[in-house]
Amino acid sequence: MGRNCIAVDMDKEMIDGAKQNVEWALQNDSTKSKYQIMIGDACNLEDSIPKQWHGKISGVVLDPPYGRNSHGTHEHFELISNAIDSMTKVVSDKAKLVLIIPIKPSESDDDIQLLHGDWGEFVSMMNQSGAEIINHWREHVHASLARLILLASIAPRD
Numbered sequence: 839m840g841r842n843c844i845a846v847d848m849d850k851e852m853i854d855g856a857k858q859n860v861e862w863a864l865q866n867d868s869t870k871s872k873y874q875i876m877i878g879d880a881c882n883l884e885d886s887i888p889k890q891w892h893g894k895i896s897g898v899v900l901d902p903p904y905g906r907n908s909h910g911t912h913e914h915f916e917l918i919s920n921a922i923d924s925m926t927k928v929v930s931d932k933a934k935l936v937l938i939i940p941i942k943p944s945e946s947d948d949d950i951q952l953l954h955g956d957w958g959e960f961v962s963m964m965n966q967s968g969a970e971i972i973n974h975w976r977e978h979v980h981a982s983l984a985r986l987i988l989l990a991s992i993a994p995r996d
């Protein structure tokens with residue numbers, strides 16, 4: 839898409855895999871997108887993202903761990919809310935957040951059941967974090983899993 843991007847994960851194995859995927863995906867890329875893939879903490883982007891990009895990041899995509907964080911540092915919602923808090927320290931005005939969350943498959947668009955946690959509590963957590971939900975879409979994965987792709991706006995905060 840020609841976007842420049844910085845990708846962060848705390849696990850070196852995931853970083854190495856992501857680098858291989860991006861190299862494969864961009865092998866015929868004509869847009870000359872620039873990207874950096876680095877070890878860092880989504881809950882401390884201020885220290886993880888190079889200073890030159892602070893205030894210039896217009897979009898963030900967060901694909902948090904499912905259920906309990908494998909690193910045991912945060913519960914699911916707590917990690918998301920801490921990550922949103924840390925995003926507000928590095929994003930530009932009018933930034934957007936795309937969040938990917940596992941849900942149970944359902945026929946109805948109004949019936950959202952998270953795989954881990956309660957949808958109502960999730961929405962409260964988003965409101966308390968200052969993230970405004972704009973829209974969401976379902977993506978079918980298999981018989982017992984779907985994903986919610988959620989778009990929200992986030993604003994810079996000191």
Ligand SMILES: C[S@@+](CC[C@H](N)C(=O)[O-])C[C@H]1O[C@@H](n2cnc3c(N)ncnc32)[C@H](O)[C@@H]1O
Pocket residue numbers: 846847848849852856878879880881901902903904907908909
């Ligand atoms: C559902 S996976 C997403 C993987 C990634 N989207 C990919 O496909 O390369 C969740 C990832 O979150 C990472 N993670 C968990 N806590 C984190 C944190 N505080 N900061 C950065 N990454 C974290 C885990 O290492 C894991 O790779």
